[in-house]
Amino acid sequence: MARITKLEDIVSLCKRRGFIYQSSEIYGGLASCYDYGPLGVELKRNVRDAWWKRVVRMRDDVVGLDCSILMHPLVWKASGHADKFADLVTVCKKCNTRTRVDHLTDHAEEHTEHVAIETAMTDAKNLDKKVCPACRTVGRFTEPMAFKLMFETQMGANVDDTMTLFLRPETAQGIFANFRNVLDSTRVKVPFGIAQIGKAFRNEVTTKAFIFRTREFEQAELEFFCEPGTDEEWYEHWKQARFDWYLDLGVKKENLRFRDHDPDELAHYAKACVDIEYKFPFGSGDWQELEGIANRTDFDLRQHQRGMRTLNSWYETKGDLGSIELKEEAEDYHKGPLSFFDEQARKRYIPYVIEPSAGIDRSTLAFLVDAYDEEEVRGETRNLLRFHPELAPVKVAVFPLVKKDGLPEIARNISDDLKRHFTCFYDQKGAVCRRYRRQDEAGTPFCITVDGQTKDDNTVTVRDRDSMEQIRVGADGLKAYLLEKLGV
């Protein structure tokens, strides 16, 4: 049974084993930023690859994409991030509870996820009548604080000639912006999906909680385009497919669940949304979101058609996002540049979009925590990580039983050969049982030991991480044996 009960234990484990370090630690750290160590980078890469393999390579109806992080600013005007992502927050002076201004009520009021900043500012002046949801005190709020949710940066080395750009707050918009390109340059037909993995940046109001909410994070997103009317079916399809992915990679069933969003919790453009949550083994609020699957309807593509029509005002205002209005939607928008023509059915429409959006960092941590285990062996505690072979940072470790009699040379040769097929670790130092335990801690599924018998019959022992059992395998068939066992 794993004994992790606090977040500190996880942080400690991550650092001790070289999975995750605090960023810039030698300078006192940088809030909300973390680095992946030698084992962490392999693990994270495997998580990424496992996602890509399942979502892109194993399917005929999904293609990949890798967009630049910097995009034309109008993208964010069209997506709504530029002016609707500004949440205002106030604090009740009585009970010190922090609440979003648009969540305050004075009477039964309809919920909105994000409001235009002008509206919010107007509302913010009228906090006198608002009620604190925590202590019911009326009208005792601090001045609302505005947050810039997008990171800004400058493009252009010439100071007089720079342009303000944003670091993307999600990878999805790059996919929508390339919808036409992919349609025109490949032979895909709706229904099909475009997938992307990459970094995104958000100035969250608060970060905290280790790598669960960082300002720089990695997303794995799929935008799956389908005909309106078939969207609910595809929504169910992806809901199940994504859930199964976590289970297939070894996450314990009892630690995973769906959480449907309430209708009033949905973004205004979403028809449905469900979270896949993981039960982290510490404290309160232990169910944490790993991935959201949303039915975004045709909202995004329609918005970008409006964005494309806004380009002239962009030039006229010399790129002042704040002073331009997104152009109204054309009446025949469904025939617009981001529409799809179904040649069989002879009809044109704007596809609906199902979006599974996963947090790579969060998933990586969930896999790590879920794999952690401790067990008693002969009165000693054995710590191990029971990673699924596909995720294990190191697949195989190779040891000579002792550091003499020519065993190291044989083991080294085996290791060099296996290296070409999967990550392999060679170790000849100290007692062999100690080396086994070290690999248990790293989650290495198999250890190969070369002993005296190897020289007689050319067999080695293969030791299994989970059962600690050993079997003898001929060195010639070793590679095939491991490939089969690892399923790679």
Next chain:
RNA sequence: GCGGGCGUAGCUUAAUGGUAAAGCACCAGCCUUCCAAGCUGGCUAUGCGGGUUCGAUUCCCGCCGCCCGCUCCA
């Protein structure tokens, strides 16, 4: 950002207004033929800055960072 807690070696902990201790880990060597054996030696710490003081890791202040809550969300 507000409130609360915290910051000593790679990790877990100890101690002190006066030379900072231990276990584990790690490194070198000896010994070792399969589940954290043993022996010898070695490396490594008071987050950063200021103040009080003869002297601060300890007391005070500021900053940075972490954890919990509010909030948010991939």
